[in-house]
Each structure stands twice: as C-alpha cells, then as structure tokens.
Amino acid sequence: MSFIQRFTRNPTRDSQTQTHSSFEDLSEDQLETHLRIARYGSFTLTDAVRPSYDLQVVPRAGFRHDRYRDEETGIEIPVLMGAASREAIVDLYFDLLDPLGDEVDVVLETSHECDHGGHRDMVREAIDLPILKSILMDYEDLLLDDGCMGIAVMNPSIPLELQFDEHKLLIAYGQNLRAFEEIFADYGVRCEEGIRFITEAEHVHSSSEDFIERFQSLKYDLGIDV
Numbered sequence: 001m002s003f004i005q006r007f008t009r010n011p012t013r014d015s016q017t018q019t020h021s022s023f024e025d026l027s028e029d030q031l032e033t034h035l036r037i038a039r040y041g042s043f044t045l046t047d048a049v050r051p052s053y054d055l056q057v058v059p060r061a062g063f064r065h066d067r068y069r070d071e072e073t074g075i076e077i078p079v080l081m082g083a084a085s086r087e088a089i090v091d092l093y094f095d096l097l098d099p100l101g102d103e104v105d106v107v108l109e110t111s112h113e114c115d116h117g118g119h120r121d122m123v124r125e126a127i128d129l130p131i132l133k134s135i136l137m138d139y140e141d142l143l144l145d146d147g148c149m150g151i152a153v154m155n156p157s158i159p160l161e162l163q164f165d166e167h168k169l170l171i172a173y174g175q176n177l178r179a180f181e182e183i184f185a186d187y188g189v190r191c192e193e194g195i196r197f198i199t200e201a202e203h204v205h206s207s208s209e210d211f212i213e214r215f216q217s218l219k220y221d222l223g224i225d226v
Contacts, residue, residue, distance in 0.1 A: 022053035022202055035204070044086040046168045048147035049203050056201035061085055062192040063184050068173060080172040080180050083197055084189050090140055092187045093164050094133055096172070099179040100155045100162060104129055106222060109150040111166065111205075112212045124222045135221050142214045144168070147205030149215055167199050 023031065034053050038045045043060045051057055063082030070077070084092050097104075103126055111119040132153070142149060147166055154161035160174035172180040181191065 046086050047145035047206055049167050049198055049205055051198055052202035057196045057198055059198055061189050062195040063189055064193045064195050077173050078177055080177045082170045082184055082189055088187055090143060095183050096162055096170060096180055097153055100153055100160050102129055104153050104155050107152040110215060111148045122224045124224050139218050142211060146207050146211040148207040169197055
C-alpha cells in the first residue's frame, strides 16, 4: 500500500468535530502533495500523522504542563505533554522511560481494525525495563510511523506513567514530573505553555497491513496473549 493510500483510508479519524474538513474539495495532487510534507521548519513529523491542509496547528517541538481529572474520584494528576522531531523522538522516549524504575507494566493500545474512534488495550504486567527497551528497539519503525498504535508504560508503586501515543506525542502523568522536564531539556525540547499539538485540530493518521503484522509480533515478544 502506498504512502498516500495509507493516509486516505480513513482521513478524518480522531479529528475534532467540525462542519467542514480542510481536506474536502482538494484534488488528488493537492492531497498527495500535502501528505508528503513531513518537515515544518526544524521539526520533522513521523509518518504516523499529518496536520490539516489549512495548518490549523503547525507541528513543532516543545512541551507544556496540564492536569488530568479523574471523573470518578475527582483526583487531579499533573500532566506533561511534549512533541519532538522525528530524528530525536525515539532516543528521547527511551530516556524518558528511566524515571519509571526497574520493573514496569506495559499497555499496548491499538485502533487497527477497530470501528471509528475505537481502540483496544492489551496489558503486560511486571517486565524489567531493560528487557522492554531491548524489545522495543526492534520495533522502532512501529513506534515511529504507525498512526494506529500507542504504548503506555507505568510503575503503579511510584506512581508514574509515560505514554507514546498514536500521534507520537509523549505524555507523562504523576505528582512529580521534574525528571521528565529535565530529560526534555537535555534534548533541547523547551517548555512552552501555549504550545498546541496536532491532536488539537483536524489531522489524519497513517497505518498499513505491514504494521498490523508487526504489531502482532510485538504482542508476541511482550508475552501478550490477547
């Protein structure tokens, strides 16, 4: 399947509700040209996502602070959300895993072959972090370029959680996020509280049959039977 076909299988999945899509009324050449653009200034996207045609959000590196509120308990948890350029994001991700400790739980999230807006979660508990990193290194292509796959790694005893989501955003949850801030800074990713991310406007995801097969292999290597 070609690059352009991967994007156009479901071009508005996970986009914000709006009355008019920026992708409507485009010629095939216009659409293909837009979807092939990966670089915006010094920032390079992975192949997993592309922004709206009218660039409602221009992709760039940076992180900001937010808060997540659990609707059931009312508890608020500090959140750090960040984006990094393609050439740095995998190394950054592996370094961001270190504050989670020596043994972690893993949740794979997939929207492969799911209905619109749906996804499935699969859990592997109690895996040594060095082993997890070793396995994930063999799936760098999946981590980078599959727009229907995300991964969350957590240590409930701390507690901290780090997500590398379908949009290739890095999202940390926990009461003390200083270690994550310092690692972002080491990679030259600065705090900009006003930054907007690609998820906050219309965007499109990319995946492929090859990535579906690779995802199955990753599940097997992680010991997930679902």
